[in-house]
Amino acid sequence: MAIQPPDAIDADGTAPAAVTDRRGRELRDLRISVTDRCNFRCRYCMPREVFGPEFRFLPRGEILTFEEIARLAGIFAAHGVRKLRLTGGEPTLRADLPALVRMLAQIPGVEVALTTNGSLLQHLARPLADAGLTRITVSLDSLDDAVFRRMNDADFPVAEVVAGIEAAEAAGFRPVKINAVVRRGVNDHTALDLARHFKGSGHIVRFIEFMDVGVSNGWRLDDVVPGAEIIARIHAEAPLVPAEPNYTGEVVRRWRYADGSGEIGAITSVTQPFCGGCTRARLSADGQLYTCLFAASGTDLRAPLRAGAADGEIAAIIAGRWARRDDRYSELRSQATAGLPRVEMSYIGG
């Protein structure tokens, strides 16, 4: 089915300028959660004691169809969004995901990316590439099998994820970005191994500071390993030089190996917040628009969508919400924010 440009595009065919929020930040990136389910139970995201057999995941009827997702993505694109990132839960659990990628890849002016735990990548890398996916990020918190299994709390072997990364490379994804959440006393002792393994591979490891996402992961500041500390450990072994951001609003702090064998990064939401350049919106699997990873509530887009609203009406809701946006949670994080309600990351994607 060809994606029709939404009726928000002006008569002369030009797309309206991107909307900006109260801090002058443009809406450029949309993270689309296609499911709130996952086959892992990573303790920093979906601890089993909360997301257990009794947990009420979104019933099928409440989840946006591919056509609804594609229509909304088209409207966001008409208002400046240039990157669509598919997330979850675990997005590859959504049946026939390549079909959605194919629909999104038809939207003019956008690129489609995916963040996955890599568990199904061996089978899906090629079909996703053929469907038009352009970038893959794989979450891989450690190469130590015992540590990895403990962190995903699903007894899932690390070798399967590594094989998934190899399948992604074979399907043409290069570089594959590898995200590792670092938690003191849990996996920080294996961070250097991860860096060594991918050094010279062309793939890029990014170490992510453990964040107080949601209200379920038992976050403590003491468990945070600052990005600068991880980078210093790597630098001590393989000298690094700072590298410029690829674009405004890029969340990762980049370093290159001085010997030219690639790059590495740190995502430092806790110790060096990057809210000033945050151009990201998030869409939950049931059609709620969130303007911050740490937001307490969203704006319902599914209801107007299913009530027959025109593209322009939905665009007005999106633009209006973004224009009122003032989020900068990571800059404000303190004892005072600890008790605030926050949406779960598994519901809106990282």
Ligand code: SF4
């Ligand atoms: S805390 Fe919110 S505003 Fe700040 S970078 Fe993260 S998502 Fe953006």
